[in-house]
Amino acid sequence: MDVKVHVSTGAGVDIAWSDGHTSHFDFVYLRELCPCALCNDEREKKGKFSSATGGSALPMFKARVTAKGASAVGNYALSIQFSDGHATGIYSFEHLREICPCEKCGVEFRGGVTHVVKN
Numbered sequence: 001m002d003v004k005v006h007v008s009t010g011a012g013v014d015i016a017w018s019d020g021h022t023s024h025f026d027f028v029y030l031r032e033l034c035p036c037a038l039c040n041d042e043r044e045k046k047g048k049f050s051s052a053t054g055g056s057a058l059p060m061f062k063a064r065v066t067a068k069g070a071s072a073v074g075n076y077a078l079s080i081q082f083s084d085g086h087a088t089g090i091y092s093f094e095h096l097r098e099i100c101p102c103e104k105c106g107v108e109f110r111g112g113v114t115h116v117v118k119n
């Protein structure tokens, strides 16, 4: 498989999987779905908050996140240093395949749920 992280252009991450599938991830998308404990917590809180207020809590303003750098973690994961200073997220390739934003993977891994991240 082939992993390309477009740090300088801010275009995101492209992965060509060993089974021939290709995925493209925006940095914004990856930041939103950061798998670290901190962000898991945050998402949980947000979820509780929005259900408590009965509406979808859209952020007032969200700066477009890009990446300052990225590095491989062993041969199983990718670590991304985001422009907002967040760098604790370790994206295992297994996880990345599961959050592949394409429709096909949505059906295969998430029962048809496609993550939508608005900029």
Ligand SMILES: [Zn+2]
Pocket: 034, 035, 036, 037, 038, 039, 040, 086, 088, 089
């Ligand atoms: Zn995080």
Ligand SMILES: [Zn+2]
Pocket: 021, 022, 023, 100, 101, 102, 103, 104, 105, 106
């Ligand atoms: Zn896919």
